[in-house]
Amino acid sequence: MVESIEDIEIQLLLDAVYRHYHYDFRHYARASIKRRLLQARAQWGFESISDMQSAVLHDETILPQLLNFLTVQVSEMFRDPSYFRALREKVVPHLRTYPSLKVWVAGCSNGEELYSLSILFAEEGLADRTIFYATDINPSALRAAQAGVYPLDRIRLFTENHQLSGGHTSLSDHYTANYDLAVFDKTLRERTVFSDHSLVTDAAFGEMHLVSCRNVLIYFDNELQDRVVKLFSDSLVRGGFLGIGSKESLRFSAHADLFSDFVREEKIYRRKSR
Secondary structure (H helix, E strand, O other): OOOOHHHHHHHHHHHHHHHHHOOOOOOEOHHHHHHHHHHHHHHHOOOOHHHHHHHHHHOOOHHHHHHHHHOOOOOOOOOOHHHHHHHHHHHHHHHOOOOOEEEEEEOOOOOHHHHHHHHHHHHOOOHHHEEEEEEEOOHHHHHHHHHOEEEHHHHHHHHHHHHHOOOOOOHHHHEEEEOOEEEEOHHHHOOEEEEEOOOOOOOOOOOEEEEEEOOOHHHEOHHHHHHHHHHHHHHEEEEEEEEEOOOOOOOOOOOHHHEEEEEHHHOEEEEOOO
């Protein structure tokens, strides 16, 4: 089957971004990447992907905008509340047995998942013994996560999700309303390390007790998914926990045997002790 010129252009653009800027999107799911690149091309008014490649290579100010197209920044606090309820009811009792805890929020986007976990751990009395690691490849997303500021009109959904997750407090206890913005309390991120980290090229984080990486694997091809699953296994302590997205699975991974199902319906796995 002959590749279309457009598909060839996309591959050349991804190669160029990797070689010049060291951002590696070459093993992201191609259909998703193509859709986003075509959106960028249309928004910027380029006639072809090749024209866009030239602009990206010769104007470094375009790269941050391209990253916003290529990385998913749409999330919500306590998204899929049953996942957080399962963490609260099934995983937290095991985490309580450790004197100190390390939690990695991989692909943290704008920080909604981080603050959800930080609030949950505070409610469960684990905040003082926990260090969170929030990572993403998109610098603007990391800045947004570190700021912890969200439009006030999103708070109603966040609050509903929090209640459904089994929250013990009022979400309003954790933020201050400022005109049309909600500013989350700085204490929620005092024990958080924000870091630029690529699941594609960077090494494992060591001795994690929980890795939460939800709705990220779905954007990777099979080869990259396998790499990341192995990376998570290498990052976790024996018996540590991995949570992934509701539409994701380890079932077909080459490294699925490194994990056992813990809460199957919520896609929470446990690293095997062997």
